[in-house]
Amino acid sequence: MKIALVGIGKIALDQHVPALAASADWELVATVSRHGQVPGVEAFASIGAMLEARPDVEAVSLCLPPVPRFEAAAAALRAGRHVMLEKPPGATLAEVHALEALAGERGLTLFATWHSRMAHAVAAAKGWLAGRQVLSGRITWREDVRKWHPGQDWVFEPGGMGVFDPGINALSILTEILPVPVHLTGAELEVPANRQAPIAARLAFTGGISADFDWRQEGPQTWDIELQTDAGPMALRLGGNVLEIDGKRAEGIESIMGEYPALYARMAALVRAGASDVDLSPMVLVADAFTLGRRRTAEPFAF
Ligand code: NAP
Numbered sequence: 001m002k003i004a005l006v007g008i009g010k011i012a013l014d015q016h017v018p019a020l021a022a023s024a025d026w027e028l029v030a031t032v033s034r035h036g037q038v039p040g041v042e043a044f045a046s047i048g049a050m051l052e053a054r055p056d057v058e059a060v061s062l063c064l065p066p067v068p069r070f071e072a073a074a075a076a077l078r079a080g081r082h083v084m085l086e087k088p089p090g091a092t093l094a095e096v097h098a099l100e101a102l103a104g105e106r107g108l109t110l111f112a113t114w115h116s117r118m119a120h121a122v123a124a125a126k127g128w129l130a131g132r133q134v135l136s137g138r139i140t141w142r143e144d145v146r147k148w149h150p151g152q153d154w155v156f157e158p159g160g161m162g163v164f165d166p167g168i169n170a171l172s173i174l175t176e177i178l179p180v181p182v183h184l185t186g187a188e189l190e191v192p193a194n195r196q197a198p199i200a201a202r203l204a205f206t207g208g209i210s211a212d213f214d215w216r217q218e219g220p221q222t223w224d225i226e227l228q229t230d231a232g233p234m235a236l237r238l239g240g241n242v243l244e245i246d247g248k249r250a251e252g253i254e255s256i257m258g259e260y261p262a263l264y265a266r267m268a269a270l271v272r273a274g275a276s277d278v279d280l281s282p283m284v285l286v287a288d289a290f291t292l293g294r295r296r297t298a299e300p301f302a303f
Contacts, residue, residue, distance in 0.1 A: 001271065002029045004050055004057045006072055007064035008036025010149075011086060015115075016063055019260035025268035030054050032072075047072045051079040059109075059271060062086060065152075067159040070095040073110075077102045082109040084267050088168050088283050089113075091159035100278045109270045111263075112278040114172035118262035119240030121252035126177040128234060128245065129227070134178060136208035137227040141170045142217035145199070151303050155197065162189075162197025164286045167213035171282040173225060173240045174209070182206045184285050187293035192301035199298055203289055 003026045005012055017038055020028040030042045032050045037043045044050035050057070059082040062069050066088050073090075076083050077099065089112035090096040096112065103110035116122070143166055145155070154160045161168070175181070182205040189198040203211040209227075223239035235244040242252035270277055 001025060001058045001268065002027050002054075002056050003059045003061055004028075004030040004032060004054065005038070006032040006047055006050075006060060006062045007068075007086075008033035008038060009063060010152075012036065012063040013038075015260040016061060019264050022261060023264050023268075026059075026264055030057055047075050051075060051081070058082060059084065059267065061267075065154045065160065066091040067154070067157070070099065073099050074102060077106060077108055077110070080106065080108065082111075082267075082271050084111045084113060084263070087112070087114050087172065088161060088165070088286070089278070089280070090283075093280055093283060093287055096278065096280060096283070100276065103276055107274065108276075109267070109274070110276045110278055111267050111270055112280070113263045113267075114169070114176075114279070114282065115259040115263055116169035116172050116240050117176045118259040118266075119173070119236075119238075119252075119256065120258060121236055121243035121250075122173055122176060122240045124251040125173075125234065125236050125240070125243050128243070128250075129177055129179050129229065132179065133230040134180070134207055134209075135228045135230065137174075137210070137225065139170045139174065139209070139211035139213075140222050140224045140226075141167050141211065142214040142222045144218050144221065145215035146303055147221075153303070156192070156195035156199075156301070158196050160197050161286065162191070162195070163199055163201050163213045163215045164197075164289070166215070167201060167211065168282050168286055169239065170211065170213070170223070170225060171285045173236060175279070175281040175285070177236075178207075180207065181281070182209055184288040184292060187289040188296060189289070189293040190296050190298040192298045194300040194302075198293075199301055201289060201293070203285075205285075
């Protein structure tokens with residue numbers, strides 16, 4: 001099936017382009033970006049021009065930041081194309097509901113992806129937790145924004161979500177693996193004095209689960225989910241790629257490179273089945289953190 005990539009920036013080049021090149025399901029035939037291009041692939045500067053010129057493109061994968069994504073997604077759906085959304089699927093919950101309705105009316109696939117759910121050990125963690133009781137838990141998601149989002153000022157603009165841009169990956173795993181859903185009960189957000197979105201957040205959930213997100217960690221990066229259960233401790237480390245049971249490695253490999261191939265395989269299966277997959281539960285937790293969160297002003301931040 002022919003696909004177009006929209007928003008040729010860091011994640012498109014790091015992950016989407018290699019995943020599509022290796023895919024038996026997809027052929028990348030067009031890109032849409034004002035500055036970015038993929039060698040050998042027809043490039044357009046606007047999605048409208050691409051949709052008009054390439055009626056053969058069946059699906060569009062959007063790698064834009066969340067704020068400009070809705071208009072592009074709606075245009076693609078109105079033009080009868082299946083749509084795949086990077087995470088987080090939009091800037092607001094309501095706009096993703098609108099896209100879901102549009103896709104449903106037109107019989108098109110909408111896939112709101114969560115790449116961290118495709119990490120190597122997430123399915124095994126979910127299987128191990130099924131039927132067990134989670135007594136408490138702690139998420140530690142600490143990384144260096146300068147390393148992962150160099151110069152990307154949009155992450156600190158309204159709708160950019162700040163530290164929830166990576167933090168929502170942890171929440172996408174949490175909402176996938178827990179046998180009983182949780183909801184947010186409190187939050188503290190640290191917002192740099194010169195920015196609009198938090199650089200750090202501490203969250204509390206029902207079920208004794210807490211989260212510590214911080215974008216100021218230099219050196220080793222930490223992406224851990226540690227849970228105490230009625231069958232002992234388990235941990236997912238390296239962003240869901242390694243599972244530990246009782247402190248011993250049970251599953252996984254130390255690589256994130258399988259996540260995007262798995263997303264594109266799932267997108268192909270959804271299109272063939274005439275189905276959509278739009279789970280907004282991680283984004284609900286983030287929206288609730290912005291609703292309930294107590295704000296603290298942090299040091300000004302510059303890239
Ligand atoms: P990025 O490098 O800033 O790329 C996004 C591209 O979108 C830009 O290069 C830009 O290309 C285009 N764009 C269109 N409108 C824009 C606007 N108003 N502001 C900024 N860019 C605009 O961002 P990214 O890191 O690839 O992230 C994109 C999405 O992928 C985000 O939702 C992010 O959460 C997700 N993601 C990122 C990572 C990561 O490691 N960075 C990992 C997983 C997922 P043109 O200027 O050429 O139009």
